Amino acid sequence: MAVAVVNNVNDMLISSSAAIASASRVEVRSVWAHNLDEEFALIRSAVPFHPFVALDTEYPGVVVASKNPYCTLTLPQRYELIRANVEALRIVQVGLTLSDAAGNLPCAIYSDGTCVRYVWEFNFRDFDISRDRFAPSSVELLKANGIDFQKNQIWGIDSCRFAHHLATSGLLSFGHFSPVSWVTFQGAYDFAFLVKMLTCDCKLPKTVREFLHLVHFFFGKRVFDVKHLCKHCPGLYGGLERVASTVRVERAVGSRQQSGSDSLLTWQVFYQIASHPHPRFGLTAIIDATLSEPTTHNVALKDPCWHATMSKEFDALLRNGTWDLVQYDTSQNVIDCKWVFRLMRKSDGYVDCYKTRLVAK
Known part of the structure; x- marks a missing residue:
């Protein structure tokens, strides 16, 4: 719009x-x-x-x-x-x-x-x-x-x-x-x-x-x-x-x-x-x-294109039941996660699409 x-x-x-x-x-x-x-x-x-x-x-x-x-x-x-x-x-x-x-x-x-x-x-x-x-x-x-x-x-x-x-x-x-x-x-x-x-x-x-x-x-x-x-x-x-x-x-x-x-x-x-x-x-x-891959999720959230792909990735993870929310136990070893960003380019250098993944560290 x-x-x-x-x-x-x-x-x-x-x-x-x-x-x-x-x-x-x-x-x-x-x-x-x-x-x-x-x-x-x-x-x-x-x-x-x-x-x-x-x-x-x-x-x-x-x-x-x-x-x-x-x-x-x-x-x-x-x-x-x-x-x-x-x-x-x-x-x-x-x-x-x-x-x-x-x-x-x-x-x-x-x-x-x-x-x-x-x-x-x-x-x-x-x-x-x-x-x-x-x-x-x-x-x-x-x-x-x-x-x-x-x-x-x-x-x-x-x-x-x-x-x-x-x-x-x-x-x-x-x-x-x-x-x-x-x-x-x-x-x-x-x-x-x-x-x-x-x-x-x-x-x-x-x-x-x-x-x-x-x-x-x-x-x-x-x-x-x-x-x-x-x-x-x-x-x-x-x-x-x-x-x-x-x-x-x-x-x-x-x-x-x-x-x-x-x-x-x-x-x-x-x-x-x-x-x-x-x-x-x-x-x-x-x-x-001029486009580059953001280094942190805070930077990515300021760009509408990256923000949209992050939302799409997160929604997909929820739909697929990738995780379950459970009560935190201090005896458990918690694995952190991070966002990974990748610009996919065509042969002429133009951006084809934005790729975003939320992965375990």
Whole structure:
């Protein structure tokens, strides 16, 4: 059963996967200070059914440049450049696209029967064009694509309030197992801005290693950068628009330099590469490759797929009368049991099924 995402409770009906499959229209849910609580409530309800999250951010350009060509910089030098810019800049927008492994977005069904898929676009008040640093060409490009900085100042979200909601949304792992996978396109700046917000506007770590530790802590290790994946796919190169054109993905809604639209395009490109492999690109089973076998039953219970197979195994043991409940006797030697988990894969690497067994130690 898929979650229904709606503007208000009166419009909500329960939606099925079939309804989502038939929905052809996509809209961007524009989030401001006045509807932030409501929108994050919808996101929290959608996360269990849509564990893939595509991320995009918009910010007012780059204000710290390197004296040397970017391609000649070492990894520590590139990170230092990112760190200097993120600390000097203020966030303008964050876009989030949620999806399940089949490519279905959260869906709303209204009382008139209309079914619409949604992505989210968060607008922030942090950036003040009269006070903060920015790159003039970048700001003009953002204005040309519909961003109203004056409106953001009046109605926008405070980044600290956004960080609080993000921390309780179910999207973050906080160092624990999480079924959520994150997808970006050249996402170093995207994650740097989110880390900055989640650490209460503190300065970013001084080293790449420390920064990646925070990224893994907040977002887990299922993080994919489409730009990096393109390096392993002959024929894929360039920016998001060019890669999308190469894999024949059209922008479904909005325009470039709008975070909601760009996050959706990022997801569509990733899904096209991962789920419809082509000999020219040479990349298969990306999504299923992220799956791993849990090491404990507590970890497994947090994943809906493993939880379902555990329930099926336990029910089968009860039906077969595998054990009898008896009074405990301290003189008896009690044999403990454990759960064993196994992913069964097809020859192409995709997951065929989940296997779970409860066995005696």
